[in-house]
Amino acid sequence: MANLFEYDSDREKQSAARAKALEALLITKGIITDKTVDQVLDFFETRMGPFNGAKIVARAWMDPDFKQKLVEDTPAAIEELGLGDFMAGAEGEHMRAVANEPGVHNIIICTLCSCYPWPVLGLPPYWYKDPAFRSRAAREPRAVLKEFGVDVPEEVHVKLWDSSAQIRWFVIPERPEGTEGMSEEELAALVTPESMMGVALAKAA
C-alpha cells in the first residue's frame, strides 16, 4: 500500500495542465465561454463571501431583536439587511444560524462532504473539507478545537451540527469583551469565517 501514498513530484504541474486542457476543450466544444470561470471566481470575490457573514453577525451583536430573529427565522433576518438578491441563492436556499452563549459552544460540520453556506461565508476553507476534521470533530471536539488554539472546558455543552440534508448552518459567535464602544463596521472586522463555523472565537483585535 505504500505506493498508493507516493507523491509524484510533478503532481501539481500535471493537475494544472489537465485543468487548463479541460477548460480549453469545454470552451472549444461550446459548453462554456472563455469568461465563465473568471466570472464565477469574481462572484465569490465580490458578492458571496465571508464579508456578508461578518455584517450579519455584527448586526446581531448590536441588535438583540435581530439576533433572536436570525436564530428563529434565519432567511427572513438576512433578507432585512439587504445585502443582495443572491443571499438565498446557491447553497444558501435554506440556512439556519445557531448562537453561542455562556455554557454553549456550537460547531458546524459536514461529515459526508463539504456543505457550506455560500452566500454568508463564500467557499469552504481546507480545514472544513479535511477528512481528519470530519472524522474527529463529533467524537472529540475539544481536542480538535485545541489544535485550532481554542479551549472549551468540559462544563460547556458542545453542540455539533452535521449538514446532511437541506440546511446550511452557521454560528453566531459571542461578542468579545472590550468591544462596547465599537461601531457595527468595526465589529464586523472581528468576525472570521472560522468563528462562524465554531472553530475560533471572535476576538477584540
Add this chain to the structure above:
Amino acid sequence: MKLQHHLGGLEAVGPVSTDIRVFVEDWETRIFGIHSAMMALSTQLDLPETPSSFRTIWTWADLRKGAEAMNPFEYFKYRYYEKWLGGISGYFIENDYITEEELDALTEEYLADPDKPLPEVNVAPIDERVIQYLTVGDSPKRDVTVSYDFEAGDKVVVADPPSVAHSRVPGFMRGLTCEVEKVYDGAYVYLCDIEEDGIGPAMPCYTVGVSADEIWPNNVEPNVTVFADLYAGYLKSPEYA
C-alpha cells in the same frame, strides 16, 4: 460498507488541518469554476435556454457519488480539488463531450507551454445563466402536501439502509435512537432518486439530536450533542424499528 459514509468517529487519523485557505493551487480555482458552470447549465433547472452544448444533468449528487465510489485509500490520498478534477474530467469523457485522448493530448501541450492562452469564445447568454443560477440557487423545497409523522421532542430511530452508490445518512447515526429537535416546514426532494437508500421524492426534513456518548459509549468527550439533518425516509418510529 463505504468508508466515505462512515468518516465521523474514525480514529487515529492524526492532527486536523488548520489551513484557512479555500484554494491552495491556482488550478483549483479553474476546476471550481467549471463545476459551478456545470451546475448552472444542468438541464433540470428552470432557467433560460442558452446556446451551450451542455445537455445533461450535473448536480452535487453526481460529484458526491464520484467521491463515494472511490477506493477509500485514494479518497484520503487526493486533495479535495484533485478529486473534483478526476470526477469532472471523467464525467465529460463518459458523457461523450470529450475523449480521453484529446484531453491527454492537450494536457501535454499545456505541460510544455503552461502560458499558452485559452481559446476565445464569447457567448453572453451562457455566462448570464451561470450568474442567474448562483443568484437564485436550486431549492429542494417543493409545494406539495405531505404528512409529518414526528414532532419536536419525539424519539425516532435512524434507518440503516443498504450501502448503495450514495447516501445522506452519516454512518455514525445509523440505527441510533435520536430526538427530533426541529421539523422543517414543507417538503424537500433530493437531487437524485436513490431508491434503495430512501430519499429522492419530496418528503419532510427533520433535525435530530443525540448525545455523543450514545454513539461512542465511554469513548467520547463529555457533554457533547450531535445533531444531523435527516430526510423523513431515514426515520422510523421506535415502535416499528
